[in-house]
Every structure is written in structure tokens, then in C-alpha cells.
Amino acid sequence: MVYSLPEEVLEHVFSFITLDKDRNAVSLVCKSWYEIERWCRRRIFVGNCYAVSPSIMTRRFPEVRSVELKGKPHFADFNLVPEGWGGFACPWISEMSRAYPWLEEIRLKRMVVTDESLELISTSFKNFKVLVLSSCEGFSTDGLAAIAANCRNLRKLDLRESEVMDLSGHWLSHFPNTCTSLESLNIACLGSEVSFSALERLVGRSPNLKILRLNRAVPLEKLSTLLCRAPQLVELGTGAYSSGIRSDVYSSLSKAFLGCKELKGLSGFWDVDPSYLLAFYSVCSRLTSLNLSYATIRSPDITKVISQCPNLQRLWVLDHVEDSGLNAVALSCKDLRELRVFPSDPYIADANVTLTEQGLVSVSEGCPKLQSVLYFCRQMSNSALITIARNRPNLICFRLCVIEPRAPDYLTLEPLDVGFGAIVEHCKELRRLSLSGLLTDRVFEYIGRHAKRLEMLSIAFAGNSDLGLHHVLSGCDGLRKLEIRDCPFGDKALLANVAKLETMRSLWMSSCAVSYGACKFLSQKMPMLNVEVIDENGSLDSRFDSCPVEKLYIYRTVAGPRSDMPGYIRTIDRDRVNTIS
Amino acid sequence: MSISIEEHDYIGLSEVNMEKKACEVANNNKDLNLKATELRLGLPGSESPEREAVNGGVIKNLVAGAKRGFSDTINGGSGKWVFSVNGGSEVDLVKNGGGLFSCSKVENMNSGLGVGSVKESAVLASPKPVLLEKKVQVSANSSNGQTSAPAPKQQVVGWPPIRSFRKNTMAVSHTKNEEETDGKMGSGCLYVKVSMDGAPYLRKVDLEIYSSYLDLSSALEKMFSCFTIGQYGSHGAPTRDGLSESRLMDLLHGSEYVLTYEDKDGDWMLVGDVPWDMFIRSCKRMRIMKSSDAIGLAPRAMEKCRNRT
Numbered sequence: 001m002v003y004s005l006p007e008e009v010l011e012h013v014f015s016f017i018t019l020d021k022d023r024n025a026v027s028l029v030c031k032s033w034y035e036i037e038r039w040c041r042r043r044i045f046v047g048n049c050y051a052v053s054p055s056i057m058t059r060r061f062p063e064v065r066s067v068e069l070k071g072k073p074h075f076a077d078f079n080l081v082p083e084g085w086g087g088f089a090c091p092w093i094s095e096m097s098r099a100y101p102w103l104e105e106i107r108l109k110r111m112v113v114t115d116e117s118l119e120l121i122s123t124s125f126k127n128f129k130v131l132v133l134s135s136c137e138g139f140s141t142d143g144l145a146a147i148a149a150n151c152r153n154l155r156k157l158d159l160r161e162s163e164v165m166d167l168s169g170h171w172l173s174h175f176p177n178t179c180t181s182l183e184s185l186n187i188a189c190l191g192s193e194v195s196f197s198a199l200e201r202l203v204g205r206s207p208n209l210k211i212l213r214l215n216r217a218v219p220l221e222k223l224s225t226l227l228c229r230a231p232q233l234v235e236l237g238t239g240a241y242s243s244g245i246r247s248d249v250y251s252s253l254s255k256a257f258l259g260c261k262e263l264k265g266l267s268g269f270w271d272v273d274p275s276y277l278l279a280f281y282s283v284c285s286r287l288t289s290l291n292l293s294y295a296t297i298r299s300p301d302i303t304k305v306i307s308q309c310p311n312l313q314r315l316w317v318l319d320h321v322e323d324s325g326l327n328a329v330a331l332s333c334k335d336l337r338e339l340r341v342f343p344s345d346p347y348i349a350d351a352n353v354t355l356t357e358q359g360l361v362s363v364s365e366g367c368p369k370l371q372s373v374l375y376f377c378r379q380m381s382n383s384a385l386i387t388i389a390r391n392r393p394n395l396i397c398f399r400l401c402v403i404e405p406r407a408p409d410y411l412t413l414e415p416l417d418v419g420f421g422a423i424v425e426h427c428k429e430l431r432r433l434s435l436s437g438l439l440t441d442r443v444f445e446y447i448g449r450h451a452k453r454l455e456m457l458s459i460a461f462a463g464n465s466d467l468g469l470h471h472v473l474s475g476c477d478g479l480r481k482l483e484i485r486d487c488p489f490g491d492k493a494l495l496a497n498v499a500k501l502e503t504m505r506s507l508w509m510s511s512c513a514v515s516y517g518a519c520k521f522l523s524q525k526m527p528m529l530n531v532e533v534i535d536e537n538g539s540l541d542s543r544f545d546s547c548p549v550e551k552l553y554i555y556r557t558v559a560g561p562r563s564d565m566p567g568y569i570r571t572i573d574r575d576r577v578n579t580i581s
Numbered sequence: 582m583s584i585s586i587e588e589h590d591y592i593g594l595s596e597v598n599m600e601k602k603a604c605e606v607a608n609n610n611k612d613l614n615l616k617a618t619e620l621r622l623g624l625p626g627s628e629s630p631e632r633e634a635v636n637g638g639v640i641k642n643l644v645a646g647a648k649r650g651f652s653d654t655i656n657g658g659s660g661k662w663v664f665s666v667n668g669g670s671e672v673d674l675v676k677n678g679g680g681l682f683s684c685s686k687v688e689n690m691n692s693g694l695g696v697g698s699v700k701e702s703a704v705l706a707s708p709k710p711v712l713l714e715k716k717v718q719v720s721a722n723s724s725n726g727q728t729s730a731p732a733p734k735q736q737v738v739g740w741p742p743i744r745s746f747r748k749n750t751m752a753v754s755h756t757k758n759e760e761e762t763d764g765k766m767g768s769g770c771l772y773v774k775v776s777m778d779g780a781p782y783l784r785k786v787d788l789e790i791y792s793s794y795l796d797l798s799s800a801l802e803k804m805f806s807c808f809t810i811g812q813y814g815s816h817g818a819p820t821r822d823g824l825s826e827s828r829l830m831d832l833l834h835g836s837e838y839v840l841t842y843e844d845k846d847g848d849w850m851l852v853g854d855v856p857w858d859m860f861i862r863s864c865k866r867m868r869i870m871k872s873s874d875a876i877g878l879a880p881r882a883m884e885k886c887r888n889r890t
Contacts, residue, residue, distance in 0.1 A: 079738055
């Protein structure tokens with residue numbers, strides 16, 4: 001006698017299972033579980049929009065409320081992916097508008113979104129609540145106006161670092177007076193001025209507004225007005241933070257900050273005038289997140305602020321913080337989880353700033369909960385890296401950028417192999433790693449041997465030979481994303497680890513030594529992979545298999561070759577085994 | 582602007598010859614191949630490819646040179662990435678197309694190959710074609726100590742890895758600070774999009790790396806020539822010769838296209854009317870448009886200029 005729980009019960013049980021990988025596991029148990037699960041999955045995450053097609057998604061999961069998609073490869077952030085490559089949101093949005101009338105949330109990253117798509121979103125989903133466009137492009141403020149005007153229940157509009165065609169600031173006025181549902185608004189990336197009175201009224205009628213990130217164009221003198229309208233804010237991104245020396249502005253600002261009892265996160269701070277920094281002292285003790293990475297203030301001022309923030313969990317700063325500032329962090333911020341130090345002048349050979357490896361070492365010593373690091377500096381040593389690794393075996397994300405490519409250990413002039421080796425050996429939970437400095441194949445040997453949980457690896461100007469790449473591909477069991485530039489990795493390692501490529505989301509290789517012939521081979525032998533040969537300059541001579549490929553992007557897919565490739569991506573005819581003419 | 586006839590434009594000139602040279606070099610370097618790097622694995626039934634990956638970087642360098650047509654002045658065998666100055670004026674620094682493709686200096690990583698690599702690159706570089714002239718930027722590594730101010734680094738596309746939003750934001754901050762200090766230093770880069778009427782996709786250029794309108798326009802000519810003359814078909818035939826280049830220049834300098842830009846106020850102006858420095862500060866994006874569409878721009882530009890000064 002077969003006894004099974006009724007569907008409703010199973011569905012209810014499954015509703016507690018939220019992680020995608022758990023959901024996927026559930027769906028593999030048996031056919032009936034697969035069916036039940038697919039009808040009740042509400043959130044979808046597609047890490048590569050070309051790995052699957054919109055219709056495959058809607059066919060399998062008919063009742064989705066939230067979709068997150070990522071488009072271009074990560075290196076697109078650094079202008080390595082040519083324009084027109086792809087990542088078009090349109091087909092996804094069209095399909096979702098047809099299949100998911102109850103869709104509430106759309107999150108897109110590195111995708112091309114048009115005004116038409118935004119308009120379609122605004123009219124297709126009656127209960128639309130959340131729109132996050134992270135590093136997206138292709139749309140203008142007209143599209144935003146449509147969203148503002150038509151989404152009656154909009155809760156979140158977040159334009160993180162997107163490139164928006166700024167036609168006018170009037171789009172904000174399109175939020176109807178009846179719209180009171182806004183909880184989060186991030187317009188920090190917009191260049192032009194939004195209508196301030198519209199903004200003020202919007203803020204004033206949004207009692208649930210918790211996150212507000214203004215753009216640079218909002219002047220400091222207006223900030224206190226907004227703060228007084230929204231004392232319930234939890235996260236604030238200021239506009240420009242300078243205003244000449246005006247005591248009235250200062251006092252009203254500091255009074256306004258005093259009123260914000262819930263404020264935990266601060267960002268913005270463009271064009272900072274240090275004399276206004278004291279205005280938010282009253283919130284410092286509560287701050288868990290502080291982003292001063294656009295503030296060109298100097299070390300003593302930064303240090304003064306940081307020393308007031310004992311509860312800081314996330315700190316983003318420029319290298320103006322210097323080693324002395326980081327020492328202060330190590331002393332004061334015992335709860336620090338994430339540190340990012342950006343370069344203020346990356347293109348100057350000798351910056352006038354005393355930020356060295358010592359700053360990071362101090363923080364690794366003083367902050368026991370530190371788990372995520374992004375650090376740009378000009379010198380590094382193996383001993384520092386070993387110390388950091390020993391201090392912080394709980395690191396999950398370690399991204400180090402020594403600004404000069406192939407810079408050796410500045411003390412011993414040796415490669416930094418041993419230092420990074422220590423990082424992967426001690427930090428057993430490391431999920432993300434970015435390498436820099438002078439590195440030989442040895443570092444990859446260490447990585448292959450130890451970095452078993454590593455999911456994303458970024459390599460630049462490193463290694464000696466294919467053996468390096470082979471170590472990584474054969475050793476890193478959990479590897480999902482691998483991006484490589486300017487390394488002497490060629491065909492051998494790739495062709496020796498072909499099966500690995502199907503277990504990964506994607507592989508990017510630019511300015512390496514992979515040949516066109518190898519790409520053809522991969523493409524023909526591995527139907528589950530799309531092998532995109534990017535030949536921007538038209539210099540690839542497809543008659544010669546040994547011709548090196550400029551840029552290569554390989555990703556697994558169930559959707560087959562894509563139909564929206566620009567002309568500079570060489571299509572490789574899978575049916576033909578011989579050379580393409 | 583001098584453009585030597587032997588200049589290999591970035592699309593590629595006589596790839597066939599370059600390919601042959603590359604193979605010769607590859608053969609010569611076989612004995613330098615490290616045994617340790619020989620991998621014999623592969624799919625059952627497949628043959629491991631002939632290509633020696635160790636030399637991959639070197640070969641790439643050569644073909645890349647052919648493709649790019651610049652002279653790699655390599656700091657002899659030291660493996661340093663930064664270009665060094667060989668007597669001031671004759672530095673031909675490379676920055677093609679404002680970072681459209683990685684200006685990769687895939688030098689020999691293995692110091693053992695150092696000398697060989699330098700020689701090979703020298704073979705290629707002998708005609709020293711001048712593709713772009715950048716304002717002379719002295720590497721801080723050069724020990725001549727001619728400049729007292731910290732010098733801007735040679736730029737590699739996408740390095741250091743900083744997002745465009747941050748770069749552009751900091752560029753604006755620097756510009757504001759520059760007004761207080763004397764001496765202008767490029768803050769790094771300023772990417773703007775360049776579209777061309779009729780082209781299937783646009784390009785991005787880094788305005789910071791050009792020093793004059795002449796620089797910029799010749800770079801744009803190279804970038805968009807493939808769209809005007811027709812996409813490159815078979816690579817064997819040398820389609821680049823003096824004739825077609827001058828035809829291209831005619832297209833752009835002549836009546837067919839004009840270069841326009843959108844400034845901070847959102848107005849579209851003709852490129853060239855304002856001083857270069859003012860231009861790079863106010864240009865948000867550019868468009869190569871058909872002259873017929875550009876009627877009426879010129880007078881506005883002049884007027885605006887007058888209103889500004």
C-alpha cells in the first residue's frame with residue numbers, strides 16, 4: 001500500500017525550502033515531487049541569461065513571483081566586453097509579461113534594458129513591487145517615468161550603477177500622489193537633477209521608506225529637509241556633501257540627523273567638505289554600514305569618523321584612509337565583516353598616499369569577524385599574506401589588487417605564490433578569490449590543491465603555462481565562474497578539462513593563447529556549451545586553426561546557440577568538422 | 582599626422598605573412614618548451630593540438646602586433662609591464678581605439694624566454710608604424726627622473742579593475758580638484774560612447790588618452806572604417822592600401838559624415854568648436870552622423886561658445 005502526503009501538505013512543507021539548490025534537490029526526488037515543486041516555486045535566479053531560454057523557464061515554473069537575471073560577463077564592468085555583445089532583457093520581459101501576470105519582482109544585472117521593456121513591465125504586472133537594475137544600460141528616464149506612473153504598488157526602485165540616459169529630472173514627478181508604498185529608492189547613478197519638490201513630496205508621503213540613495217545633484221542644503229520628512233530611514237545615500245561654509249546648513253543638518261533614530265547605513269558623500277562630517281556624528285554609534293568610497297577626504301578626517309563607529313560591519317573607503325586609518329578600524333570596529341579599499345588615483349605611478357599591505361594586516365588582526373576583503377594597494381609581500389591567512393581563516397571572499405601588473409613581493413622580489421597559497425590553505429571556506437601581482441604556475445598548484453570551496457576565481461597577468469590553468473580546472477571542485485585575462489594559457493589545459501566546463505557557469509579568457517582551432521573543437525564536441533569567439537577587430541583569420549583568439553567566452557546552456565549575437569562573435573558551425581571558409 | 586605606408590592598421594594587414602612568421606618563431610622556440618608543461622590528456626580519439634602553449638604568448642604578441650600595428654617598446658627582458666621611454670620623443674605609445682580591445686602585453690612570463698621574446702618583437706616592430714601619438718607620458722619606473730610630478734601610468738584596458746561608474750565619478754572629482762591645482766594630469770580615463778549612423782553597434786572610447794582633436798578623429802576613423810567600407814570578408818586579400826585609406830578620409834573629412842557630441846547640457850554640438858580641454862570635460866557622448874542630418878548644428882555651437890566666454 002502506497003501512502004503519500006497530500007499535495008497541499010507537501011506544498012506547504014516546500015514553502016519552507018527557499019534555497020535554490022535545495023529546491024532543485026527536492027525536484028529530483030520523484031516525479032510527483034518535481035510536479036508539486038515546480039508549481040510552487042516562486043523565485044527564480046538565472047545566473048546567465050543565455051543558459052536557458054525564457055520559454056523554458058515559464059514552461060517549467062508557471063507561478064513565479066520573482067525573477068533575477070544576470071547578463072554580461074563580469075569583465076564587462078571593466079570594459080573588456082565590447083558593446084553590443086548581448087544580455088538583452090527584452091525577450092525575457094516579453095515572455096514574462098505573457099506568462100506571469102502576478103510577477104512582483106524583477107532584478108537584472110549587467111543587462112541591456114530598453115524603455116519599451118520598462119513600459120511593458122509597468123503595464124503588465126498589476127502587483128509589481130520591486131525593480132532592481134544593477135549595472136544595466138539602454139534605458140532612459142522616460143522608461144523610469146513609465147515605472148513611476150504605472151506601478152501602483154511599487155516598493156523598491158533601485159538603479160545601482162546603471163547607465164541611464166538622462167533626458168530630464170521630471171520622471172520623478174510621475175509618481176502619482178496616491179503612491180505611498182515606496183520602501184526603497186536608489187537614484188544615485190543619475191546625473192541630472194530630479195525635481196526636488198517632487199522628491200520631497202514623494203518622500204513625505206512614503207511612511208515605509210527605509211532606503212533612500214540620492215544622486216550627486218541633490219545639494220547638501222536640501223538634505224536636512226528630506227531627512228526631516230523621513231526620520232524612519234535606515235539607509236541614506238547623500239548627494240553632494242559640501243556647501244561652502246554655512247552654519248545654518250550645518251546646524252539644520254545635524255539636527256536632522258539627530259532625528260534619524262533608525263539610521264544604520266550611510267553612503268554617497270560626493271565632494272565632501274570635511275567640516276560637515278561632524279554633522280552626522282550622532283548616528284555613528286549605530287552605523288553598521290559606511291560607504292566613503294567616493295569621498296576624497298584625507299586620513300585624519302576619515303579616522304575621526306571611523307573611530308566613532310564601533311558597530312561597523314561594512315566599510316568602503318578610498319586609500320586615503322591610509323594604514324593609520326586602518327589601524328583605527330582594527331582598534332574600533334570589532335564587528336567588521338566586510339572591508340573594501342579603493343584606489344583614489346589608480347593611474348598615477350606613485351600615489352601620495354601611505355596605504356600599504358600593513359593596513360590590511362592590521363585589520364586582519366583586529367577584526368575577528370572579517371570575512372570579505374577587496375583591497376587595492378601598491379605593494380604586497382608574501383609574509384603579509386601569510387599573516388593575513390593565519391589571522392583570518394574565516395575569510396570567504398578575498399580580492400586583492402596590487403595595482404602594478406606582475407608586481408613581485410616588494411621585500412624579496414619573489415612571486416606572490418606562497419602568500420596566496422597560504423590564503424587558500426588556511427581559508428577553507430573561501431568562495432571568491434581575485435589574484436594579482438607576480439604569480440607563477442605554483443600559485444595555481446596551491447589553488448587546485450586547497451581551494452575546494454572556491455566558486456569564483458579572477459586571474460590577470462599570471463602564470464607561466466597551461467599547467468597553471470590545468471591545476472585550477474582539475475583541482476577546484478566547486479568552481480563556477482572563472483575569468484582570465486592576459487595569461488599564457490592556451491589550448492592544452494582547456495582541452496584536457498573539457499568535461500569540467502560543463503560543470504561551471506562560465507569561463508572568460510581574453511588576451512590568452514587559445515587558438516581558434518581549439519574553440520572549434522570545443523564547440524563541435526560539446527553541444528551543451530556555447531563557445532563564443534569574440535573578434536572585435538576582424539583580425540581573426542578563420543582559415544588558420546592556430547590563429548589566437550582575442551576573447552573567448554564559454555558557458556553551459558540548455559538553450560542552444562543564441563540568435564542575438566553581434567557580427568564580431570564568430571559562429572562556429574557545429575555540423576562541419578572541417579575549416580569554415 | 583604622419584602615417585607611414587607600412588602601417589598595419591588594427592584590422593590587420595597581410596595576416597598571411599604574419600602567420601608564417603609566427604610559425605617560424607614557434608618552431609625555433611620548440612627547444613625552449615618546458616617538458617613539464619606537456620599535457621597528454623584529451624578526449625578519447627582526439628589528438629592533442631600542435632600548438633605549443635608556452636609560446637602562445639609570444640605568438641600572440643606577434644600576431645597582435647600585426648593586427649595592431651604598433652611598436653612594442655619592451656623593457657628588455659625585465660618582464661616589466663610598463664613601457665619605458667627610449668629617448669623622449671620617439672616613444673610610440675599604444676592605446677588603440679580607446680580601450681576597445683585589450684592592449685595586451687602578453688609578454689613572456691617565463692624569464693627564460695625573455696631575450697627571445699624581445700628579439701621577436703623587435704623583428705615585428707622594425708618599421709615602427711605610428712598609429713596613435715599619445716602625449717608623452719613618462720613611466721615612473723624610468724630612472725631619468727625628468728618629471729617631478731607623479732606621472733600617469735600607461736594604461737591597460739580594464740586594469741586596475743575598477744567599474745566605469747566609479748572611474749567616471751572619480752574623474753569628475755579630479756576635474757574639480759584640478760581647477761585648484763596647477764598642471765593637468767589625466768585622472769585616468771573617461772569613457773564615452775560613440776555611435777555612428779548605420780553602424781550595427783557603438784563603441785566606447787577613452788577621451789583621456791587623446792591629446793587633440795586630430796588624435797581623436799584619426800582613432801575614430803580607424804574604428805569605424807569597417808562600417809563605412811564594408812565589413813572585412815576574407816582576410817587573405819589585402820584590402821588596406823593607400824587608396825582605400827584616403828577614400829575613408831574623404832568619407833569622414835568630406836561631406837558625408839560629421840562628428841558631433843552631446844554636452845553636459847544635453848545639446849548636440851559639432852566636435853572641434855571648443856578648446857580640446859573644454860571638450861573632454863563636457864562631452865558625454867559622440868555620434869558620427871550624416872552631414873545631411875547635421876545642418877543647423879554649427880551655428881548653435883558658435884553661439885554657445887560665445888555665450889560661455
